[in-house]
Amino acid sequence: MTDHHIGLIVPSSNLTMETELPRMLRDRESVLPEDRFVFHSSRMRMQHVTPEQLRAMNAQTGRAALELADARPDVVATACLVAIMAQGPGYHCTAEDEITAVLRDQGAQAPVVSSAGALLDGIKTLGARRVAIITPYMKPLTRVADYIEDAGTEVVDALSLEVPDNLAVARLDPADLRDHWRRLDLSRADALVLSACVQMPSLPSIQPVEDAAGLPVLSAATATAYRILAELGLPTIVPGAGSLLSGRVPSSATA
Secondary structure (H helix, E strand, C coil), rough: CCEEEEEEEEECCCCCHHHHHHHHHHHHCCCCCCCEEEEEEEEECCCCHHHHHHHHHCCCCCHHHHHHHHHCCCCCEEEEEHHHHHHHHHHHHHHHHHHHHHHCCCCCCCCCEHHHHHHHHHHHHHHCCCCEEECCCCCCCHHHHHHHHHHEEEEEEEEECCEEHHHHHHHCCHHHHHHHHHHCCCCCCCCEEEEECCCCHHHHHHHHHHHHHCCCEEHHHHHHHHHHHHHHHCCCCCCCHHHHHHCCCCCCCCC
């Protein structure tokens, strides 16, 4: 049995990433018990999803990475999708490089994953050229669609739930997504992003909505789990978490 140490950089008000990601990897242990996962978090202050607070939070990235470097994690994931995407196209590469540089300077060799980059990779891995998305953000902050389109994927429809308080986002009922997705036009979509936010809970609805919609369903959290497993060189399998984590799509671990 092998313990894999995962470092997380999360907003101070995030309640969901430290819930859904461990839950997925515990479920994985039920079918692949030889791998266990241990989590270590560093937090960056952010209470409200506003441009000002997102910029202030991003400024704390170096400090958070420095704290995690001391734990010598096997992989580090930074988990605030909108904070990265709000900075403009391709910023996930900048954020990942900044964290990598801090880790390397401290002698830590962990690969770095961002939820923003993971979502783009997850869409690409599924072979989706057109997606529909659901976000919790206020409409002026729903830059996720632009970010995804800049990366080469058309967003055919988007639903913004318009919840400004980050704690309130975490308290949204994931079961409601089983109704929300029906408000989207999926006639041209190849995949559905059920939660384009690591704070909006969605895990209990991923598989049911995929089964009902008849097309692949993913979230920022499931895409991050996929990238973490791939970076660790492990089979990208989590039961009941949608096509991306079914083990049926190629990854660096199974290709």
